[in-house]
Amino acid sequence: MLRKAIIIAVLIVAILTIVYFSFERAEAESQSSYITFKGVPKLYGNYDTAVIIRLDDFVADPYYISHGFPVIPGKSTKAYQEYELDLINYLINNHPEARLVFGIVTSDNSGENNTYIWNLYREVVEEYGWEAASHTRYHQPPPRNITDILGSLKDIEGNISGYTVHTYIPPYGKVTKNELSILRENGIKIVMSDKPFEITLPKNWYDVHISLKMSDRLPWIDILRLELSLAKYTKNGCIIIYTHPTSFDWKDPEQMIKAFNEMLNIVEKGNNWITTPYELYRYSEEQSSVSIKAINSTSFYVYFDRKLNFSSQDILPVTLVFQVSGKVTDVTANGIQLQKLNSFGYVPKEGYLIRGNLLYINIVPPKSINIVIDK
Numbered sequence: 001m002l003r004k005a006i007i008i009a010v011l012i013v014a015i016l017t018i019v020y021f022s023f024e025r026a027e028a029e030s031q032s033s034y035i036t037f038k039g040v041p042k043l044y045g046n047y048d049t050a051v052i053i054r055l056d057d058f059v060a061d062p063y064y065i066s067h068g069f070p071v072i073p074g075k076s077t078k079a080y081q082e083y084e085l086d087l088i089n090y091l092i093n094n095h096p097e098a099r100l101v102f103g104i105v106t107s108d109n110s111g112e113n114n115t116y117i118w119n120l121y122r123e124v125v126e127e128y129g130w131e132a133a134s135h136t137r138y139h140q141p142p143p144r145n146i147t148d149i150l151g152s153l154k155d156i157e158g159n160i161s162g163y164t165v166h167t168y169i170p171p172y173g174k175v176t177k178n179e180l181s182i183l184r185e186n187g188i189k190i191v192m193s194d195k196p197f198e199i200t201l202p203k204n205w206y207d208v209h210i211s212l213k214m215s216d217r218l219p220w221i222d223i224l225r226l227e228l229s230l231a232k233y234t235k236n237g238c239i240i241i242y243t244h245p246t247s248f249d250w251k252d253p254e255q256m257i258k259a260f261n262e263m264l265n266i267v268e269k270g271n272n273w274i275t276t277p278y279e280l281y282r283y284s285e286e287q288s289s290v291s292i293k294a295i296n297s298t299s300f301y302v303y304f305d306r307k308l309n310f311s312s313q314d315i316l317p318v319t320l321v322f323q324v325s326g327k328v329t330d331v332t333a334n335g336i337q338l339q340k341l342n343s344f345g346y347v348p349k350e351g352y353l354i355r356g357n358l359l360y361i362n363i364v365p366p367k368s369i370n371i372v373i374d375k
């Protein structure tokens with residue numbers, strides 16, 4: 001008797017399941033395919049948090065290489081040979097995807113004898129997408145003279161041809177009002193201080209705070225984990241990690257490299273976008289200026305509704321999110337097929353990516369896009 005009841009119950013559940021699913025399928029088929037624009041995420045690729053890794057006190061002067069670098073006047077720190085060079089080699093060989101911003105103290109010996117250093121700096125900028133920032137010419141405390149402020153921009157742009165400096169990292173973390181207006185007039189868009197504490201996108205790009213300092217004396221791993229989990233919930237998170245690749249912050253180069261490996265493993269495990277200051281700046285500007293107009297049910301025109309604060313050659317792809325019912329078979333931009341992506345990567349690139357019923361399109365505006373759906 002009990003056995004019979006169980007069999008009947010199982011049969012009823014089975015029949016109900018079949019009825020339910022066939023009903024649901026019929027309902028889905030009766031609906032026509034549709035595309036709904038859902039918005040432009042605060043960060044490229046809809047990443048949760050932007051992560052900027054900042055290195056201060058890179059040097060370009062052979063004197064500093066052989067004699068050490070005076071971070072504290074009168075007290076030399078070992079910089080280039082063991083720390084800086086080892087770190088660059090380690091990162092490009094083991095973490096070529098991780099891009100960093102590095103502040104260079106150029107000194108005025110930007111001649112033949114340090115061609116090797118400038119070639120290396122050019123390589124990390126051009127091949128690996130690092131951002132070269134000014135850390136002044138002489139690393140003096142404020143108030144600085146005009147040569148110290150602007151000399152370094154000239155040295156960097158003179159030695160890395162075609163490159164424009166957008167970011168200034170003042171030594172000792174401070175600029176005067178006068179210095180800031182000189183920097184603005186000379187095209188600098190970002191000034192990075194060493195004031196805490198940043199976990200959301202910078203509100204003032206002329207005073208970008210830090211989130212975390214990495215050094216052998218600080219519990220930076222726990223702080224990094226905590227900050228990343230906090231930044232994740234803000235949905236426009238931003239973490240700025242900084243250190244000195246010198247004996248100022250590390251006992252020896254091996255210890256520093258081990259720390260970088262640990263840091264990058266933590267950052268890359270999460271949905272974090274490793275980016276650089278000028279890239280994040282441009283994405284933020286674009287994100288707040290981009291507009292979209294529906295042409296018809298599958299075509300859209302994407303454009304900027306105001307003039308951007310940087311050169312049109314520097315425009316990055318912005319990410320657009322659509323909710324799509326139906327199978328996306330193709331996406332075109334100005335009539336040309338867009339590449340289908342499997343991941344966003346850290347360097348913004350054009351293409352489209354499908355996650356469930358969401359379609360992400362990375363596009364450099366202005367352009368017309370068309371979404372092809374299999375009906």
Ligand SMILES: [Zn+2]
Nearest residue numbers: 056057171172
């Ligand atoms: Zn410094």
